[in-house]
Amino acid sequence: MKQTAQILRIRLILALVTTLLVYVEGFSQKNIKVDENTQQAIFPKGKQGPAENFTGKAFNYGLLDNDSTYNTVIGNVLFEPGARSNWHKHPAGQILIITAGEGFHQIKGKPIEKMRKGDVVKCPPNVEHWHGATPDSSLHQMYIIPNTGKGIVEWLQPVTDKEYNAFK
Template sequence: MKNINLLLVFSALVLQGCQGQDSSETEQKDLEAIFPKGKLGPSEYFTGKAYNYGLVPNDSTYTTLVGNVFFEPGARSNWHTHPGGQILIITDGVGYHQIEGEPIQVMKKGDIVKCPPNTRHWHGASPDTGLQQMYIVPNTEKGIVEWMEPVTDEEYNVGE
């Protein structure tokens, strides 16, 4: 009888250990933030929740704007252009990027994406995973951004 009780206790401990391992694996799916989350972006330019944190303000010396955007799963920007172009550095998560007329690209941690000047594009998180991206907008003397219409669910869901 003692052996059966010890076996039951041991089995319960093993099961608890496995359950703890599963939950830690789930926690590892959370994005690791390099920068603070920032301020919620306006719904007129984003679908879902996207947070912006400015890193390097625009000025006449560097004529470059740098910041970080955290997209919650499913969040995305509207279509937009940058007169001087844009560079994205993906620091965590999984997301989508599309230049008008081209297929959607999947972006992952470590990817670098270049958006040519005056080219319509959008970017955001995948449906199930958030996205952290650093953005660099060079040549700001030409302008920073021109916002356009939202990306439709049909356009977005092509990426799945």
């Protein structure tokens, strides 16, 4: 009787462990893009950006603060899936370098463009634009804002769901 009870307990424990492993594997497969992008990140997550400038969660990590020698700001933004910036513009323009994930970028009046790891995007001076992650992937982007003596950023209105979902 004792051996039968022990065998049943061992089988129950094995069944529970197997169920747990199947659940964990299924969970990680559903979230693989976000996990891979997070594992590929070369900079820390940073501080969450203010809700008045972003839809969803975006995190900024500054790499080079503005100073009178370089007149340049450099940082990294992590956009969680579906997160995006408001429309905004930079007096001297902006350069984006995509380091992981997938995202969207749009210059006012032009179609949305998809961005992927390795892409470099130029945002012209004083031109309204936005950028952010796709619905299914996080996005890691380095940003470079040159000639900061002209100013850094002017935040504008949020990107509507209709604008965000217009990618074809």
